[in-house]
Amino acid sequence: MASVAVEYTTVGEISGGGGGCCKNGPGYATPLDAMSGPKEALLYVTCVYSGTGREKPDYLATVDVDPNSPTYSKVIHRLPVPHIGDELHHTGWNSCSSCHGDASAKRRFLVMPSLVSGRIYVVDTQKNPKAPSLHKVVEPESIIQKTGLAYPHTSHCLASGDILVSCLGDKDGNAEGNGFLLLDSEFNVKGRWEKPGHSPLFGYDFWYQPRHKTMISSSWGAPLAFTKGFDLQHVADGLYGRHLCVYSWPDGELKQTMDLGNTGLIPLEIRFLHDPSRDTGYVGCALTSNMVRFFKTADGSWSHEVAISVSPLKVKNWILPEMPGLITDFLISLDDRYLYFVNWLHGDVRQYNIQDPKKPILSGQVWVGGLIQKGSLVVAEDEDGKETQFKFQKSRKPTEGGPQMIQLSLDGKRLYITNSLFSAWDRQFYPEMVEKGSHMLQIDVDTENGGLAINPNFFVDFSQEPEGPSLAHEMRYPGGDCTSDIWV
Secondary structure (H helix, E strand, O other), rough: OOOOOOOOOOOHOOOOOOOOOOOOOOOOOOOOHHOOOOOOOOEEEEOOOOOOOOOOOOOOEEEOOOOOOOOOEEEEEEEEEOOOOOOEOEEEEOOOHHHHHOOOOOOOOOEEOOOOOEEEEEEEEEOOEEEEEEEEEEEEHHHHHHHOOOEEEEEEEEEOOOEEEEEOOOOOOHHHHHHHHHEEEEEEEOEEEOOOOOOOOOOOOEEEEEHOOEEEEEOEHHHHHHHHOOHHHHHHHHOOOOEEEEOOOOOOOEEEEEEHHHHOEEEEEEOOOOOOOOOEEEEEEOOOOOOEEEEEEHHHHHEEEEEHHHHHHEEEEOOOOOOOOOOEEEEEEEOOOEEEEEOOOOOOOEEEEEOOOOOOOOEEEEOOOOOOOOOOOEEEEOOOOEEEEEEOOOOOOOOOOOEEEEOOOOOOEEEEEOOOOHHHHHHHOOHHHHHOEEEEEEEEEEEOOOOOOOOOOOOEEHHOOOEEEEEEEEOOOOOOOOOOOOOO
């Protein structure tokens, strides 16, 4: 790091709160407008060979999700990236609803950071939405030289046209080197976003809420730890996070660090409510399996409380006597009415009514895999010692893995699920999934009364891919969705 000439932007170089009076531009004027958008017909899915033992490049799959199409529930196109060993993970757009009102902005390019290699691929989805093409590659050497950053994870578009990317460490995998990468509209490296000396303790996800002049980021862990698989000792050694970092927006000053304590270990995905006037949101804490609500207080600072808690299960025939649910992904419907999350190890997907954000009410639950499904060696025990396993309410075939990434339709009526987390962790917890490949499901959502049910007609099987079984991770719609769009 000593030899890196790190570049930082100045406050005047970035604007996160823009907007404008024009009626054109990408996305929708409000989250409720987005709910009336067209029904999804395609899904872009990152698929991984990295870490599986198959020396093939990762790829972006296009999945047909139009039930009236003859290729419904099938992969209709694959875009392999040029390199091997990238570990494609999360993606974002060059422009989204934060740019609504800017007639010159177009939601055209999908930004695909590679978590392990540090490359960032830019994919053109406009020329042929069913068969996207590679537009540009931002090489890790360029990022490291100008910023010292590596292990890119979450990307969000800004109203200014720039793209902000969280990076989880330096080139050697040290968490102390993490921070935020800023790319311009042509995907050139501009520098770091945060002010010098204002990097978070650990990096992972982030969400900004311009009307409150705030961005909050979450914590995973040091790349040198999590890339080797999960070791509980690394938590005790301080190599995983339990903090939320509160930044002033858009100038990148670290204003507050919230220590979530032992109830908030490994806080991963973070979301504000979609209504940009709201000053509350949630973060899913994976290891302790708590959904923590954060909110603004009367004095302008931020506080937090546990809103939902998933109790660990007492189990037999597993590596530990108790198994956490492991909340690895969650999202909020565009009307801020429902919150959905997954328990990757237990195997259930949950729906909560959050019309009162302080008091979420469980309104739907479905089991779609996990380590304690019927037929598994692992069994849960209740207080009386009675053994229990959960029936996977499957659609077409027995599968490995638990629910991991989720994406919701704009109207809130269809929830899509993949089951790969990260290849090193997949191999550790679900080794048969690494060998056999993962899958995608679709759940029908009752948006009136609450409730979840698997769609028996939808199942995308990644075990039969042309280059061998692959691991499917994050999903995006060409027109935007509730985990990539931010309103200003």
